[in-house]
């Protein structure tokens with residue numbers, strides 16, 4: 042399931058991952074580190090919602 046940042050709209054797609062941040066394609070949102078932050082605005086995981 043995709044997640045979207047409620048502040049800036051950046052979207053995390055598990056199929057794509059976030060390679061610039063060291064997150065491999067296929068990494069589920071639940072498996073991201075607890076200290077993951079939005080690449081654009083820097084908020085934490087608790088500010089993301091279901092896309």
Ligand SMILES: [Zn+2]
Nearest residue numbers: 046049079082
């Ligand atoms: Zn953001």
